[in-house]
Amino acid sequence: MDQEALPGTRIPTATYRLQFNSGFRFSQAQEIVSYLHDLGISDLYCSSYVAAKEGSIHGYDVVNQTVFNREIGTEEDFARLSGELEGRGMGQILDFVPNHMCVESPDNIWWMDVLENGPSSLYATFFDIDWQPVKKELTDKVLLPLLGDQYGRVLERGELSLLYKDGAFFVNAASLDIPLDPKSCLLILTHRLDTLKEQFAPEDPTLTELLSIVTALQHLPGFTERDPEKQQERHREKEIIKKRLAQLCQDAPPIRSFLEENLAEFNGVKGEPRSFDRLDALLLEQPYRLSYWRVATEEINYRRFFDINSLAAIRMEDKAVFDKTHVLLFRLIREGKVTGIRIDHVDGLYDPYRYLHALQKGCLGQRLPGLPAPEEPEWAERVSAEYDIRLAGNPAFRPFYIVCEKILMKGEQLPEEWPVYGTTGYDFMNQLNGIFIDSENARAFDRIYYRFVRGTEEFQEVMYRKKKLVMEVSLSGEANMLGHQLNNISERDRLTRDFTLNSLTRAIIEVIACFPVYRTYLNSGEVRDKDNQYIESAVSKARRKNPAMNASIFDFLRSVLLLKYPDYASEEDRRNWFNFAMRFQQITGPVMAKGLEDTTFYVYNRLLSLNEVGGAPGRFGTTREAFHGQNLERVKNFPHTLLATATHDTKRGEDVRPRIDALSELPDRWHRALVRWRAVNRKKGGSFENQPVPDGNEEYLFYQTLLGAWPHGEIDPQTYDTFCGRIREYLIKALREAKVNTSWVSPNQGYEEAVLAFVNEVLAPDPDNVFLKEFAPLQREVAHYGMFSSLSQVLLKMTSPGVPDFYQGCELWDLSLVDPDNRRQVDYAARVRALSRLKEREAQVGARELFRELMEERENGMIKLYLIYRCLNFRRGQAELFRDGDYHPLEARGAKARHVVSFARGAGRKRVIVAAPRLVATLLGRPDRLPVGDEVWGDTFLPLPHGIGARYRNVLTDEELLAEERHGALGMPLGHLFQELPVAVLFNEP
Incomplete structure (x- = not known):
């Protein structure tokens, strides 16, 4: 597929991810633009910087897409950053969040309006709320699972309190001021009203105004009103009433005192349960129901981001929502400040295909000359017509650089019809990591792992169990909702009416647990061939796993998912089937994410470097042939996709994985170490409720984590103490994610404390600590091997088809663990100084000698920084070659041929090897050798492509190299190619 861009569309050559928050603002980003430009970065890849919940460290808890996050900086600060980028010819990719918003912040004015007005809110359709849920008591209400304990207990402890502000009433719950339905406030205003009347003459204007406000509230349309005119009336009149009440309280202190006394009575007295009856009655009148947060697992009636109660899904398929949420984004595109977009969690959208086309259409409209202003009525029509014409001429038309966060499973490809340039790179990360794992040792690792943990469960079975667990616990409400929806469908046909609600719900759970990918992409009643295969596979597998269930239930579910309507189906029936299939698609993704990434990846620990987002831990490594095949496929379909080796969501830093990969080559060494370490540490472990702590699987994870994350070189006491703290925090998260002995929902503090006691004793900085003495040799060995694999990893990322992406700080060794560990602030001052020193030293001694020095001092990470600097700047100078060049795998010959990955990129007469x-x-x-020179590589020889000459320049070291002829082929001996540096980029330009 030849992707066509609009003239002027910016295709990055290398991106750098920055994580904005109050600790890293626009002004600080501006300070490092020159450094990033020198490094070879073409585009900033920015985390979301629209308004987020106060104190957010990541920006995904968006509260308002139309304004900047004030904690990150002002629009003037942003303009200065943009000017700095523009001055260096750099672009900016923005991480945009279209799927959800944070609903635990007063700054989310749309959600606050929904809470105040229920279905009558002008924003009621903005959020994916089921106003007619399974639980009838929630009809026309939103469940608010904010409370830390059961509602009644929280109420009678006095932890819910009414307050008055500027003519409106609120209830404070969990530190959040939640608006009350204005009409329900009659209960407050009319309480003790007869007593108040005694203080005023009948015709007193103050009393008259209060009574008039009461009358106005009595005539205010209710929050269940759905008639548009009545909704507008309610919206208009409630604001007038608030202003009148605020003015009255300001002008008449007796009225203010009256309200304060009423609020005090409503708020009750702790220790007197009946004193809270009035408040309870008032809260029952609201368009929401306050509840214990655990209630959400079964009764939530708004769609969430995964199982996070504070993040509510928005209905981006609604044009009003789309238009409102993209105002700022489109303005920044129109101004040329944003030159690319990263779409977060595209699988959460109702119809990703339609959304992405709408987004591209909107981007086109910001960049086409001669159009009316976007606010003009004819603008949308003109843009749509232009887009459709261009798309008809070339289905691969892509007017703006957009990539989407999409996790692809084994054998899955990004839909070619999506109008994007690719993904954020998880697929490449796992493909690349796989070639550093020795797949020939898979069975050996099975034996080692299963013996140590005393188990035999295969990866696929673990994933199946954990996906079911997620649906039974944190996402059971979503499963129940689907079950009721399918039950309603079955009731409309006499052939399916006898299927029970429980059996239908169970069938749904089983099929989702067996689903092989995150989701399917049905739209407009069409089912893609691939989606048909995924659904058939999941249903067949679920049926085999449940022989006691009626097979016809699975057949019915399959028919609905594949939209195989009976001939006699009415239009309403077809609509119901389609809506169910679309909803089903939105749930399979969260179940896969929670069941696989956030559970199975912490349970199936055979080789932790495989447990990565988008990874398949059941597959032990990737062949070079598969890696080349995937690169060739990328050239064909998505040549400008992002290539990642670390992101803010990865489970381990990009230099942790290569260390753990090295274990795959050392099964005997690993086995002996495990046996010995378990014996040494046996007495350090304890027990909890007659259970050994930690269990074998947790101990196995612990040792791999230590090997992967252990700091380089000698460690001073402060650094060691910090490291141990990071390990403790990581293990608690890992244990809770695994959901075996503790969890986030029900933390087992006693068990966790026992595990931490074990860790503290194992890592005690005691000269007599036998474990640390015996751990050190293997740690140093895998760290030694890991550094060279890391250099290969980053080089292959920078030269493979696609756009290399760098996560903040990873230009030096990155030994971080899962978030929040990988979101720590980066010391950019140190990196700026380091690059400056490298450039100065390069000018003094040349690149070849500098690399020789850096090889000797490789533990400080300068060799990685310098490699990135050399390669990215070459890539920027040859942007067309890397952007549009072809790809040819190269195969070495000789005894060490399996130990090298090589390919050629070419455009015109230029070639890069x-x-x-x-x-x-x-x-x-052995760990005292370096992967350079003839002693290591022997007779291994790399044949080069025919017809491009014999003279090359190694662009990393500036060496001039001449190819040799051996056995009828022109090529390069690897001992010569890797004379001093174990990676090479050769350039030939006849």
């Missing part, structure tokens, strides 16, 4: 080692542990055989 890339070569990097893999499986370094078995290549070297």
Whole structure:
């Protein structure tokens, strides 16, 4: 597929992810633009910087897409950052969040309006709320699972309190001021009203005004009103009433005192349960129901982001929502300040295909000359017509650089019809990581792992169980909702009427647990061939796993999901089937994410470097042939997709994984270490409720984590103490995510404390600590091998088809763990100084000598920084070659041929040859050797493409190299190619 861009569309050559929050603002980003430009970065890749919940460290808890996050900076600050980028010819990709908003913030004015007005809110259709849920008591109400305990207990402890502000009433719950339905406030205003009347003459204007306000509230349309005219009336009149009440309280202190006394009575007295009856009655009148947060798992009636109660889904399929939420984004595109978009969690959208086309259409409208202003009525029509014409001429028309966060499972491809340039790179990350794992040792690792943990469960079975667990616990409400929806469908046909609600719900759970991908993409009643295969596979597998269930229930569910309507189906029936299938699609993704990424990845620990977002831990490594095949596929379909090796969501830092990968080459060494470490640490472990702590699986995870994240070189006491703290925090998160001995929902503090006691004793900085003495040799060995695999990893990322993406700080060794560990502030001052020193030293001694020095001092990470600097600046100078060039796998010959990955990129008469080692542990055989020179590579020879000459320049070291002829082929001996640096980029321009 030849993607066509609008003239002027910016295609990045290299991106750098920045995480904005109050600790890293626009002004600080502006300060490092020159550094990033020098490094070779073409585009900033910015986390969301629209308004988010106060104190947000990541920006995904958006509260208002139309304004900047004030904690990050002002619009003037942003303009200065944009000017700095523009001055260096750099672009900016913005991470945009279209799926959800944070609903636990007073700054989310749309949600607050919904809470005040229920279905009558002007924003009621903005959020994905089921106003007629399974639980009839919630009809026309929103469940608000904010409370830390059961509602009645919280109420009678006096933790819910009414307050008055500027003519409106609120209830404070969980530190959030939630508006009351204005009409329900009659209960407050009329309480003790007869007593108040005694203080005024009958015709007193103050009393008259209060009574008039009461009358106005009595005539205010209710919050269940759905007639548009009545909704507008309610919206208009309630604001007038608030202003009148505020003015009255300001002008008449007796009225203010009256209200304050009433509020005090409503708020009750702790220790007197009946004193809270009035408040309870008032809260029952609201368009929401306050509840214990645990209630959400079964009764939530708004769609969430995964199982996070504070993040409510928005209905981006609604044009009004789309238009409102994209105002700022489109303005920044129109001004040329945003040149690309990253779409967060595209699978959460009702119809990603339609959304992405609408987004591209909107971007086109910001960049086409001669159009009316966007606010003009004819603007949308003109843009739509222009877009449709261009798309008809070329279905691959892509007017703006957009990539989407999409996790692809084994064998899955991004839908070619999506108008995007690719994904955020999880697919590449796992493909690349796989070639550093020795797949020949898969069975050996099975034996080691299963013996240590005393288990035999395969990965697929673990994933199936954990997805079911998620649906039974944190997402049971979503499963129940689907079950009731399917039950309603079955009741309309006599052939399916006898299927029970329980059996239908169970069938749904089983099929979702067996679903092989995150979601399907039905739209407009069409089912893609791939989606048909996924649904058939999931249903068949679910039926095999449940032989006691009536097979016809699964057949019915499959028919609905595939939209195989009976001939006699009415239009309403067809609409119901389609709505069910679309809802089903939106739930399979969260179940996969929670069941796989956030549960199975912490339970199936055979080799932790495989447990990565988008990864398949059941598959032990990737062949070079598969890696090349995937690169060729990318050239064909999505040549400008992002290539990642670390993101804010990855489970381990990009230099942690190569260390753990090295274990795959050392099964015997790993096995001996495990046996010995368990014996040494046996007495350090304790027990909790007659259960050994930690269990075998947790201990296995712990040792791999230590090997992967252990700091380089000698560690001072402060650094060591910080490291141990990070390990403790990581383990608690890992244990809770695993949901075996503790969890986020029900933390087992006793068990967790026992695990931490074990960790503290194992890592005690005691000279007599036998474990640390015996741990050190293997740690140093895998760290040694891991550094060279890391260099290969980053080089292959920078030269493979696609756009290399760098996560903040990863230009030096990145030994971080899962968030929040990988979101720590980056020391940019140190990196700026380091690059400056490298450039100065390069000018003094040249690149080749500098690399030789850096190889000797490799533990400080400067070699990685310098490699990135050299390669990215070359890539920027040859942007067309890397952007549009072809791709040819190269195959080495000789005894060490399996230890090198090589390919050629070409455009016109220019050619680039890339070569990097893999499986370094078995290549070297011992940790005192380097992967360079003839001693290591022997007779291994890399044949080069025919017809492009014999003279090359290694753009990393500036060496001039001449190809040799061996056995009828022109090429390069690897011992010569990797004479001093174990990676190479050769450039030939006849």
